Amino acid sequence: MLNFLFRRIAAGIATLVVALFLMFLLVDRAIDPLQDLIESTAPNKQQLIEQRIADLNLDVNVVVRFFQWFGNVLTGDLGTAWRSGRDVSSLLTHAIGSTLELVTAATFLAVILGVTVGIVSALRQYSAFDYITIFLSFLLFSLPSFWVAVLLKQWAAIGFNDFLRDPVIAWPVIIGASLLVGLLWSLAIGGSPRRRVQVFGIATAANVALLAYIQLTGWWDRPQIGPVLLVVLGAGTAVAVVGVFAGLHNRRALWTALTVVVLGAVLYFPMQVLFDSITESNWLIVGLALVAAAVGYLVGRLYGGADWRLSAHTGAVVALVMGALIFVDQVLQVWGPYFKALDGRPIPTFGDRTPNLGGNYWVQVLDSFTHLALPTATLVLIAFASYTRYARSSMLEVMNQDYIRTARAKGLPERLVIVRHGFRNALIPLATVVPIDVITLIGGAIITEAVFARPGMGQLFVRSLTEAEIEPVMAYLLVTAILAILANIIADIVYATIDPRIRLDA
Template sequence: MLNFLLRRIAAGIATLVVALFLMYLLVDRAIDPLQDLIESTAPNKQQLIDQRIADLDLDVNVVVRFFQWFGNLLTGDLGTAWRSGRDVSDVLVHAIGSTLELVTASTLLAVLLGVTVGIVSALRQYSAFDYLIIFLSFLLFSLPSFWVAVLLKQWAAIGFNDFLRDPVVAWPVIIGASLVVGLLWSLAIGGTALRRLQVFGTAAAANVALLAYVQLTGWWERPQIGPVLLLVLGAGSAFAVVGVFAGLHNRRALWTALTVVVLGTVLYFPMQVVFDSVAESHWMIAGLGLLSAAIGYVVGRLYGGADWRLSARAGAAVAVVMGALIFVDQVMQVWGPYFKALSGRPIPTFGDRTPNLGGNYWVQVLDSFTHLALPTLTLVLIAFASYTRYSRSSMLEVMNQDYIRTARAKGLPERLVVVRHGFRNALIPLATVVPIDVITLLGGAIITEAVFARPGMGQLFVGSLDGAEIDPVMAYLLVTAFLAILANIIADIVYATIDPRIRLDA
């Protein structure tokens, strides 16, 4: 492993230097910092041109200028955006932060939803659900991102803000939506006609109950999860996690997950005091998340048994879900003042922050979430189609392999065949796709950022090119090239982690 990393790092550094040199030459050729002065009608036009040539060293050979820039880079100096006079490092930090928020949210959701739906679609091949997912995937894949973004601004932002003036959902709409949800679940689960009918009725009734709860309790005006809903959602996640990864027959894993749910519900009340008395930060929340996973793992270890590791992993996963629900509940508690501060229109259509908003940590987190909602949904809808198709085709290929037939011939349960033998191997092609997609998005979702006016990496690149500022452009290219090289190394490591047959030190 160490030899592999050293070789790849050395090759990556060499590639990065060559790429930066070539990019510097191309960018210098593409931009003209004197264009605005050449078109100027100022009486001292030539004097202004001479002054800018001297300020930007344009009379120096481009190769020499590259090595001057590269030498400054080695000392940590990324240069200056000469039009605004700001340090490139300051501009880059803000742009990376804005893009990281968007990329993290959209990638996690797209991978989770896309892979899950793709796997289910493959297992239900040639069913009505499979055909529905294929149609939806091709439809979303063919839609231009700017068109999706504009529609979301119109219906998901403006329409939802208008709905919040009088948030009442008609009962026929509730019933109709619940019937659709029940139908989708019955198609996804499959089985005999009786089983489908049972799934349909259960899912439709659960959806009616949930929407009725939202409607009758005035949830839209005072959104919160609370201990009761926390217990219900936690129990549902516990059964889902154990059912998929351990099987509901594994009583130790099931009791571990349910114990973690009860423990999380009990800790809900003291956590309110902790959040009110401690200075919150992202690092504190991350630490609490790790602590939650550790507690869930310990609970599984205490239940013991021959397969205690399976119980521990299930407990850790459910503990993270419970921690996330408590975090979301705490953010929801500041919805009232945030709603009033934005004059009853809490879903914004541009930017990444509300100017001069003020408020505590939770208000700032809620403001960040609302600004992320539309651009994240845009990227998720587009990426969902790709991940669904990748995971479906990969799972179909894996499930036709000889070792899958051997596992079934040995009498292993179908759940075990799918999760342990099929799912893990189906992830191998995604190990290439996901890191490259993440790096592409870190380079800036240029169209999405432009539609929603987010000051991310994409807008930094486009704005710097328009302004003929070579230092910000090169800083952007430095970051994207470095991350592209890093993504390839990570993909190789993930390969070896997923598939033991792959050896990095071969």
């Protein structure tokens, strides 16, 4: 493992230096810092040109200037944007922070939704659900991102903000939406006609109950999860996770998941006191998430059994979901003052922060979430189509392998065949695709950032090229090149983790 990392890092450093050298030559050739002065009609134009040449060292050979820049980078100096006079490090820090927020949310949601729907579609091959999934994936894949972004601004932002003036959902709409949800669930679960009817009835009734609760309690005016919904959603998550990964017959896993739900409900009120004391610390929230996962894992370990690892993993997943629900509930508690501060239009259509908003840590978190909603939805819809197709084709290929037929011939339950033998091997192609996609997005979702005026990496790159500032452009290329190299290394490690036939120390 160490030899592999050493070889790849050494090769990566060599590749990085060569790539940066070539890109410096190309960028220097592409931009002209003197263009505005050449087109100027100022009487002292020639003097201004000579002064800028001296300031930017344009009279020095481009190769020498590259090594001067690279030497400064090794000392931690990324240079200065000569037009604004701002330090490149500060520009890059803000841009990459804004982009990381967007990429993290979009990638996580796209992978979870895309892989889940793709695998279910493969398991229901040639069914109505499969045809619907194929149609939607091709439709979304063919849509240009700027068009999706503009539609979301019009309907998901402006339309939703208008809806909040009088948040009433008509009962025919509730019933119609619930029937559609019930139909989709019945197609996804499949089975005998009797089972489909049962799933349709349960899903429809559950959706009607949820929407009726939202409607009758005035949830849109005071959105919250609260202890009751926390227990209901947590119990539903526990049953779903156990049913998929362990089977409801595995009592130890089921009791582990339900115990974690009870612990989350008990800790709900003490966590409110802790959250109120938080002023500004995202790392504390990350630490609490790790503690929650560790507690869930410990609960599964304490229940023991021959397959205690399955119970422990189930407990960790349910604990993370419970922690996320409690966190979201705390964020929603500041919805009232935030709603008033934005004059009743809380879903913004541009930027990544509301200027001069003020408020405590939770108001800032809610403001960040609302600004992430539309660009994240845009990227998720586009990426969802790709991940669905990848997961579906990979799962279909895996399910036709000899070892799957062998597992079935041994009498293993179909759930075990799918989860333990099929699902893991179906993830192998995605282990290569996802890290590369993440780095591509970190490089800047340029069109999405432009539509929503989000000051991320893509906008930094385009703006710097337009203003002929080579230092910010090279800083951007430096970060993206390093991340691309790391993404390839991570992809190899994940690939070897999923597929035991691959050895990194070979």
